[in-house]
Amino acid sequence: MLVFITVGSTRFDALVQAAxxxxxxxxxxxxxxxxxxIQRGNSDFEREASGNGQDLVxxxxxxxxxxSWKFKSSILSExxxxxxxxxxxxxxxxxxxxxxxxxxxxxxxxTLLDDHQGELSSRLDALGYLTASTxxxxxxxxxxxxxxxxxxxxxxxxxxxxxxxDQEMGYSVNPS
Numbered sequence: 667m668l669v670f671i672t673v674g675s676t677r678f679d680a681l682v683q684a685a686x687x688x689x690x691x692x693x694x695x696x697x698x699x700x701x702x703x704i705q706r707g708n709s710d711f712e713r714e715a716s717g718n719g720q721d722l723v724x725x726x727x728x729x730x731x732x733x734s735w736k737f738k739s740s741i742l743s744e745x746x747x748x749x750x751x752x753x754x755x756x757x758x759x760x761x762x763x764x765x766x767x768x769x770x771x772x773x774x775x776x777t778l779l780d781d782h783q784g785e786l787s788s789r790l791d792a793l794g795y796l797t798a799s800t801x802x803x804x805x806x807x808x809x810x811x812x813x814x815x816x817x818x819x820x821x822x823x824x825x826x827x828x829x830x831x832d833q834e835m836g837y838s839v840n841p842s
Contacts, residue, residue, distance in 0.1 A: 667698050670748035672705040672741055674756045678775045680801040681754065682709040682734075689805035691728040697808060699750070704734040705741055742766075750813070755783035755798070760790065765822060769813035770796040773804060795819050 671685045684690055685704050694702065711723065711734060723734045738744070742762055745751055751763040755774040763770040772790070774783035791798040794817035799807035 667749040668701045668703065668747060669694055669699050669750045669752060670703050670705070670741075670744045672744075672751070672753040672759055673707045673709055673775075674705075674754045674759055675707055675737070676754075676775070676778070677708045677710075678754050678773075678777075679709045681773050681775070681804075682706045682711060684773075684801045684804050685752070686727065686732060686734075687805070688728055690808065691730045691732075693805040693808040695729050697811070699730070701731045702733070703744060703748070704732065705738070705744065706734050706736055708736070750811075752804075752808075755787040757786060760786070760796065764795055764819035767818070769811075769816055771799055771804070771807055771811060772796055773799050773801055793817065 671681070673681055682704060685702065691702070721736050723732075725732050741759075745762050745766050745768060748768055751759075751768045751770045753759045753763065753770065753772055755772040760770065760772060772783075772787040774787045776784065787796070787798040790796050794815070796816065797807060797811055
């Protein structure tokens with residue numbers, strides 16, 4: 667089983683370091699995961715065999731195969747092949763995972779402007795679509811995580827936007 671961990675396009679050193687911590691790797695291993703793929707963005711990645719700063723880093727730790735890289739043009743294929751997505755609480759990352767029907771744990775980055783990730787993750791957690799955590803509680807959150815308790819995210823309906831615009835512009839709107 668595969669876990670995909672993503673920090674998006676910014677730095678989130680705390681999440682990257684937590685992802686390779688013994689506590690988090692042990693929690694994942696106990697849940698049956700065997701492989702972790704980490705998209706680390708511009709985060710610091712200190713590892714004894716880190717590949718001397720190369721983009722792709724692969725190693726084994728605590729019975730887990732760990733792969734890490736900075737960026738790819740799209741993370742959708744990584745999300746699709748993952749059994750669990752752990753990520754920063756960026757709206758795009760969340761939508762990618764939930765639209766693919768993937769169970770998700772989000773860890774808001776509190777260093778970003780006005781804690782918008784915290785607000786988004788709290789609301790989606792309250793609605794049951796995902797589970798929110800903090801960096802410090804990530805291992806415990808993984809240990810208690812039950813994907814079957816999550817609510818399915820509604821499918822995309824592009825016609826809703828058109829209806830909203832039509833209504834706002836005063837056009838005749840069919841309520842269906």
